[in-house]
Amino acid sequence: MENENDGDVLQVQKSKKHKGKHDKPKPWDEDPNIDHWKIDKFDPSWNESGLLEVSSFSTLFPQYREKYLQEIWPSVKSALKEYGISCELNLVEGSMKVSTTRKTRDPYIIVKARDLMKLLSRSVPVHQAIKILDDEVQCDIIKIGNLVRNKERFVKRRQHLVGPNSSTLKGNTVAAMGSFKGLKQVRKIVEDCIQNKMHPVYHIKVLMMKKELEKDPALAHENWDRFLPKFKKKNVKQKKVKTKEKKQYTPFPPPQQPSKIDEQLASGEFFMSDTKKSSKKWQEKQEKQAQKIAESKRKREAAFIPPEEPRNPGSKSEDDKKDMAAIAMSLKKKAKEFGKQKAAENINPEAYIAAAGEPSKKKSKRSQS
Template sequence: MSNSKKQKYERYIDKSSIPGHEEKSSSGKTKFNVNQAKIDDVKTALENDTNAPSWLKGGAYTEEDNPHGLADRSDFIILFPQYREQYLKENISQIESTLAASPYYLKVSLNCKEGKMVVETTEKTFDPFIIFKGRDFLQLVARGVPFQQAKKVLEDNVFSEVIKIGNLCRNKEVFTKRRQRLFGPDGSTLKALEILTGCFIFIQGKTVSVIGEVNGIKTVSEVITDCMNNIHPIYHIKQLMVKRELKNNPEYANVPWDKYLPKFKKSVNKSIVKKKNKKLKPKKEYTPFPPAPEKSKKDIAIETGEYFLSEQEKQRKKEVERIEKQHEKKIEKKKENEKLYQPPKEEEIQRREKLIVLSSRMTA
């Protein structure tokens, strides 16, 4: 851009938003004063300027914007898990043809021995940012995202993020339960998030792959991290539904939305509170001496005198004990049988007579 054009647009730019032109507060911290009206003025000035390139106005970056190509070649290495090897072998030709076509002109190579893919620029590549798009595309394919969905990242204004959730929970059991919350019953929670944010969400192992616009990806990442920190995604979904209704209504465009958004109180699990409030067991009295060791079978046998008996005497003793136990059981059984033949007590006879009289009155 020439000096005259720079001077033309300089008057619209708020220098406080440029690094090196920040205002310092009394505490010494940097203050950024971004004036939205001035930004809008710059945008309108660019739109009205016929000599400004199309990509500067928000259009597509074409080959005419960079006819000489890139100054140097660049590449990225993407690793993939072993279970994904078979899928990549079957679809590598499709991936290569997609990235090699216009307007991408990227080269892909698959190395199954080392478990990696390499994406690099070619002589025909003119877009300096497309190499990052190609890297993101291969990352998504390596994480298990279907080819047709991952291909959307190559479009303009479509981005992706791979969110790591494996280290957000204290143990595996809690992790699996909270990850299941993201799916919801029959995948309803995940589907609702996709509709409200306009993003494609794919959960695989300890990562969540998100494809969509910047604002949608930001919202999804907040919901996912909160879910892993024990905040249910249904609360976020309710807020997003209200926000969408307010956004579609022009009456609420310049009104703060805080009072319209639902607010939720933190519920306390009573079972956890009971466990916390459980009384501690009283401590035993401190004794400086260690407890006496438990007696072994040999020690007990020496105390009772069995240790000094011969084998015949031991067998005879066991036989005597067995006969005594049998005799005791016989006596108990005899007592139980005698109870059946004992006459009832007077109190029992009187109680039965009363019942007979009452039953006769009821029938009469």
């Protein structure tokens, strides 16, 4: 029994071992008084001797940013000078370069200066881009050009990402600035928007709800899924693209169109003399000119034709009077015909009976015989 328990202890010890040689628990890892997420401001006294090697980064910029960079370059130079960083603007190559100097004390400030050059080359205003030099501010360049294959869909979805002064993106990247947590949220919003998973407005609504829930200490350690709204994706009917009907394949080529000489041969113009040809052309020209003159004259005279006056309901025109007379005549004719028909149908019964009692001539002849 003792051997079995010893084996269990050995197995537990083996599971607690770490893979890395130096991956061992430190005494300050579980210290509640230490905030591991806090970023302390750099003190130059931590590195009085400076850097041993020179580090440099260079970034290209588009041609349309050249004029703006020339205007704001003195302010960029003065901002980097405070941290001991030198910068250079090369207009021939279209590049910006930053490098460390002997006065540089912070070893990470060269990475911040590199991010500043990236933001300036991506149309970020200088007063906003300089904030990246603070330790609490970070940046993220989100590539969106390869998320959608269809260019029309990509441009349409990119318009949902609205910047300051209602400006929209024009390139294939999104430049974001903020804290690490905020940058993670922005990347999620941008990628979901371009991939058509969720509209940015819905993401913003969820973030506003989370911000309100953080204020309540009772809900700090609970799951917030029951409070957050759930949005269903709606399928919007799109217009069907009309496809051209495929023509039936035939191995024979289309018939050759008649040439100008063939048309002249068919009309007989080819055998006419030069004088007759010129007279015919002149006659056709005169006919076209006469048609144009008549058309322009008609358009000029149309401006002098008075518009039709609106008819009053009480007054009757001559056409109305003629129509009324024709209707009256037709009614009188129909009344006469109806009277004749009625007279033929109305028979006196006494006269009919008396006529029936008298023997007819044909019957009397037969009786005599």
